[in-house]
Amino acid sequence: MGIIELQNVSYADGDQTIIHHVDLSVSAGDSLTISGPSGCGKSTLLKLIASLISPTSGTISFNGKNQTAYDYPTYRQQVSYCFQQPTLFDNSVRDNLKLPFQIRSVPFDEARIGALLELVDLPLTFLDKKVIDLSGGEKQRIALIRNLVFPPQVLLLDEVTVGLDTRSKTIVQALIKNVQEQTTTVIQVTHDETEIAAATHLIEMRQGALQK
Amino acid sequence: MNQLLVNNVTLVFAFALVLVAMLISYREKLGLNKDILLSILRAIIQLTLIGYVLKYIFKINNVFLTILMCLFIIFNAAWNAYKRNPNTNRNYWETFAALFVSTTVTLGIIMLTGSLKFIPSQVIPITGMIASNSMVAVGLCYRNLQSQFRDQRQQILEKLALGAPIKLAAITILRESIKTAMQPTIDSAKTMGLVSLPGMMSGLIFAGVDPVSAIRYQILVTFMLLSTTSLGAIIAGYLAYRRYFNKRQQLLTQE
Structure with a gap:
């Protein structure tokens, strides 16, 4: 049994069916890449797995237990979703990286944050940098760290390298590789040809259905 | 006079x-x-x-009728504040609770101080004054919640995706909305006597009361309004923000 299991999952927004009867099993520690044309339902599929939306029919299980049986915040801490072009909130980088600690009611660990910042080639002094002064690539790196302060069991990445400059893209891809090596299950959605070529387990999606 | x-x-x-x-x-x-x-x-x-x-x-001068009239005022104030809530997933009784608690607590404290007697000619006009200010504050709080939930939708989604409970995901919006709801009362208190000679004081002066005595009543009214707007906004805000989420702690789509 996989760490994430989707059984006959469909999702409709009003009259429009976006996801059609999807069955999917992702094993623990696996790295799955989903590709497909824009608007085919890739992001919706990730949001369903992240429990940010609920399927119209079918079931999603995590570690053999139905998603609906979990306390939702606890589930999302373990199945963590990183948005395409994420928004950083409040004023500073520190405010953003503090949130995972606030969520778990534990004190802010600057040493841990320092190590993570180093992984994405940013200095500790970056903590006090204002959000409005960051480039797109820096924002994406901070957003990714936000998801990894407390490593989740499953990391969902929604085209996180889209629109990044070459340097930021290389750094983000290296971080993802690092995460994969540390037994975190990664499900990523991408259009990027090099990421598709490097995928160990690739599934294509078309018109809301996974192609076998 | x-x-x-x-x-x-x-x-x-x-x-x-x-x-x-x-x-x-x-x-x-x-x-x-x-x-x-x-x-x-x-x-x-x-x-x-x-x-x-x-x-x-x-x-x-009947106690039952006086209470009935006060409830009628609160009911109407709640209805008006409720109608100002743009969220389609709104609930009247939550608005009523905010108006009822803010009005009765403020009224109760004023009566405990001995400044007000439980006679209809005193209790009913003061209830109206308190409830109408709470109504405006609650309405402002609702509108601000709606605009902020629309403008900051992406931020809330990201906080939820990180595993934040709905309260933590919405707390910045909630604080901002409560602050916005209280701001007119605070601003008005700051300029009182300099810009405006407010209703209670003007009324007493019109009726021939010495302006210095009238001021004491106006100070009392200012205290009352600060209490009622803060209570009304905080209760309404804390009850209303939850209605932007479903039972699965997902952010609802606003039409």
């Missing part, structure tokens, strides 16, 4: 002021003439009716 000079004839002449507003609406093509006339008509009918009702209630 001063001679009050407003009689039916002076009111008819004062209607010219309404004509000024209607003329502006007509010349500037604001399309407000029907609304102005309707609002004036409603105000005249409502005030005339309430005048007779209050005269009757003051005369018979």
